[in-house]
Amino acid sequence: xxxIYIVHTVVSLLCSVLLLRAYSQVRKRLLLxxxxxxxxxxxxxxxxxxxxxxxxxxxxxxxxxGVSLIAAGMLVFGLIWGER
Numbered sequence: 001x002x003x004i005y006i007v008h009t010v011v012s013l014l015c016s017v018l019l020l021r022a023y024s025q026v027r028k029r030l031l032l033x034x035x036x037x038x039x040x041x042x043x044x045x046x047x048x049x050x051x052x053x054x055x056x057x058x059x060x061x062x063x064x065x066g067v068s069l070i071a072a073g074m075l076v077f078g079l080i081w082g083e084r
Contacts, residue, residue: 033078
């Protein structure tokens with residue numbers, strides 16, 4: 001079961017790297033905001049793994065929720081105001 005958390009984290013990291021690399025070449029702001037969202041998603045997935053597998057005695061849910069809110073907020077900001 002822990003393998004799925006690791007796979008999800010690696011896939012999110014790969015998406016983030018690819019989007020940010022594309023942004024460095026093309027300079028479209030939507031790529032930047034999407035890459036930053038996936039970077040936040042990578043952090044959330046790593047926190048899920050830490051919370052459920054590594055240190056289940058410590059509740060990291062509020063931290064995971066906060067990071068998710070910031071990541072989603074960056075994506076929403078980029079979708080609304082990114083290409084102006």
